[in-house]
Amino acid sequence: MNRLKGKTAIVTGATAGIGYKTTELLAEQGVHLVVTGRREERLEEIKEKLESEYEVKVQTAAFDIRDADACRSFVESLTANIDLLVNNAGLAKGTDPVYDAEFDDWNTMIDTNVKGLLYLSRLIIPQMKERNTGHIINVGSTAGHESYAGGVVYTATKHAVKAITESTKKDLHGTEVRVSMVSPGLVETEFSEVRFKGDKEKAAEVYKGMKPLVAQDIAEIIVFVANRPAHVNIMDTIIYPTAQSSATMVHRDV
Template sequence: MSKTIFITGATSGFGAATARRFAQGGWQIIASGRRKERLDALAEELSAHTAVHTMTLDVQDAEAVADAVAQLPAAVAEIDILVNNAGLALGLEASQEANLDDWNQMIDTNIKGLLYVTRAVLPGMVQRRRGHVVNIGSIAGNWPYPGGNCYGATKAFVQQFSRNLRTDLAGKGVRVTNIEPGLAETEFSAVRFKGDQDKADQLYEGAHPLTPEDISEIVFWTTQLPAHVNINAVEVMPTSQSWSALTVSRDS
């Protein structure tokens, strides 16, 4: 019997790379995202390797999420792995200058969307006494940086929710992993900078950042270990990135 992985935010970046990695291994793919044309293209690409079920879905819509999971075809209804990848960052302004709409969208996607999908999928995993929830966090949830205010806070939520989820699932046979990438070259920065690709490119220039394929390999590794092994968290940076010195402000 083929196993099934459900990936949110599968239209680009980590999500698309993860779909490709698992398709190579013969896994059935449930790919969700907001951009139907990209989902269709991904399904066409991967259909040579495996069965692909797509869902045009905005994870911010709790009712739509619950309905989509409830209406999955029987062939893919038993989800073995959930990858909560859908998320975004918007803006790098200081908190006193930040756009409240940006903050709300990050909260609605990175926190609420992750909650809605997890809550819809988890009962089946618990009932079957097997499954794995992989949350895509960020080093921003561990370490602050200027302008990271709300985004970092949403990823700190993901970290703590992952820990509490592990506690709730004790003895249920369901694993939970929080993967926390550092600098990675995806559409992430272009979205953060509201489509300013030149600004996004400057961030990555000469930095040898992580790639989507790097993260997909980590997702694959953590989920293919024996069922009695749970990788709680993986914090990963490119070799070029490390922690900054602490800031000290002095009187001028």
């Protein structure tokens, strides 16, 4: 059953990977979209593609989610009520130990993964609360459930996303606004290339000898979570590829 048709969703970090696939699957369900990211040209390509293939309206907004003023201006520019906010924008930078990491990497992860998510949630939730309807879906990570060496700040940010999700649900207790999280393990997207600062060979090693998840897998789960009946709130889903059993346990055929 399609319970999403005609609704309007914001998807952050929509230019690639999980964000892009989520926009595509939501458009298939007849959801009107507001897609955000930093690559304006890519956003316009997405708008053209989705509007030509599906009977939906697509609005684009190119800005850096780390900029609180830009987030505020974006929300003030919206012309439709938002039924679904998918806080997908996020990244990892580096795998250095805590005693050797770069401050700039830490700031980028904290500002994007935590503060950016909070900014948009803070600005969108009031209209949902006023209408007593809506859904926030935060894209977390299995790193929000298990810390590992070399991921001190990335795992901290994803633990923060878990805490934010749980606290937001409690803040909205007694309303009809739903709050959820999706927590993927190894997903082959641009994620590792960003983490290793453009080193494609190093990024490829992450997935060597195993079949990782792909963006489509997670997008399907996001849409499934969003499409539950209004009285059903899925708080979290933890998704590993079959070859992965924890952050550090990955079976490889090599």
